[in-house]
Amino acid sequence: MVREQIDRIGVVGAGTMGSGIAQVAATTGYDVVMRDIESEFVENGFDTIDDSLGRLDSRGDLAEEPATIRDRIEGTTLLDDLGDCDLVIEAALEELEVKREVFADLERVCDEDILLATNTSTLSITSIASDLETPERVIGLHFMNPVPIMEGVEVVVGEKTTEAATDLAHHVAEDLGKTTWEADDKPGFVTNRILMPWINEGIRAYDEGVASKEDIDRGMELGTNVPMGPLTLADHIGLDVCLHASETLHEELGDRYKPAYLLTRKVEAGDLGKKTGKGFYEYE
Structure with missing residues (x-):
């Protein structure tokens, strides 16, 4: 009890x-x-x-x-x-x-x-x-x-x-x-199981030249009615946090959760998002 x-x-x-x-x-x-x-x-x-x-x-x-x-x-x-x-x-x-x-x-x-x-x-x-x-x-x-x-x-x-x-x-x-x-009690539960692949795919789309980071975020915001796009959201969560979550899910669930290369590179460079003043965007 x-x-x-x-x-x-x-x-x-x-x-x-x-x-x-x-x-x-x-x-x-x-x-x-x-x-x-x-x-x-x-x-x-x-x-x-x-x-x-x-x-x-x-x-x-x-x-x-x-x-x-x-x-x-x-x-x-x-x-x-x-x-x-x-x-x-x-x-x-x-x-x-x-x-x-x-x-x-x-x-x-x-x-x-x-x-x-x-x-x-x-x-x-x-x-x-x-x-x-x-x-x-x-x-x-x-x-x-x-x-x-x-x-x-x-x-x-x-x-x-x-x-x-x-x-x-x-x-x-x-x-x-x-x-x-x-x-x-399954890896990622509801939110991160679905959210992390979405963020990583947004990062891959930017890295592969599908669109600018601004247009990727704008397209997701206006096209799916989310409050912020994947790159902006990653910056707000913290790129190190996103990478750690993605690595954990990758280990548990396989390659569909493999972290985007650019996410790993940003974290290695120390650009962790809003909390450090720079991630995919710059912050004052």
């Missing part, structure tokens, strides 16, 4: 995804513990939250003052501080061994009825939970980036995840103002 009453949410990782999840949970009224391995990372997470809350407040999108929301979030570098949370969401590096280690530590500090969720976008929930004594309470809660803006959350059910854990995951995500869909 998993605890049904959720008042305090723990978040492992204070990066882009972790800080976004912490912000959304606090905005909804939950008390939050945001943990990372270094105090510098925690402070960077709070800076990201402050910037985001400030932008939302300036548009009149917050029901409370930013300071009130911010005060619900406690920062820490101690994993044991997550022990009194009712739900913990892991948003650490997208590396299987890192996540396995985090979940082994969480199993040690969290009561047996605490739902343990991972924000992984490509890795197997079953594999992450395989060495645990209680794999039935581990589930995927894949938030979309940027978390405060994007409406959707993908709920991914592992081989041993219980129905009660699945139901609770849907309920919590919906309580955070999100709309959920459910995926089986």
Whole structure:
């Protein structure tokens, strides 16, 4: 069984995804513990939250003052501080061994009825939970980036995840103002299984001279009613993130997921997209 009453949410990782999840949970009224391995990372997470809350407040999108929301979030570098949370969401590096280690530590500090969720976008929930004594309470809660803006959350059910854990995951995500869909624990789930080939094909089309990058993006936006084309979207996600996801899916599903050559070259050059100021486009 998993605890049904959720008042305090723990978040492992204070990066882009972790800080976004912490912000959304606090905005909804939950008390939050945001943990990372270094105090510098925690402070960077709070800076990201402050910037985001400030932008939302300036548009009149917050029901409370930013300071009130911010005060619900406690920062820490101690994993044991997550022990009194009712739900913990892991948003650490997208590396299987890192996540396995985090979940082994969480199993040690969290009561047996605490739902343990991972924000992984490509890795197997079953594999992450395989060495645990209680794999039935581990589930995927894949938030979309940027978390405060994007409406959707993908709920991914592992081989041993219980129905009660699945139901609770849907309920919590919906309580955070999100709309959920459910995926089986297969490579890429729904979003990245379909999205990564689309991005890679857009990159190949540009590399092979089918059209300019602007016309590829414009054609997809106007021709299929997506909000942004594949090259712009890749820049916003991060080209390194796209490459890592594509490599993971390529390993699992074969050549149809092989990363585009130009994507690999851009990452090797350090042009990772919007976060570095240059990817397929340049940013100030």
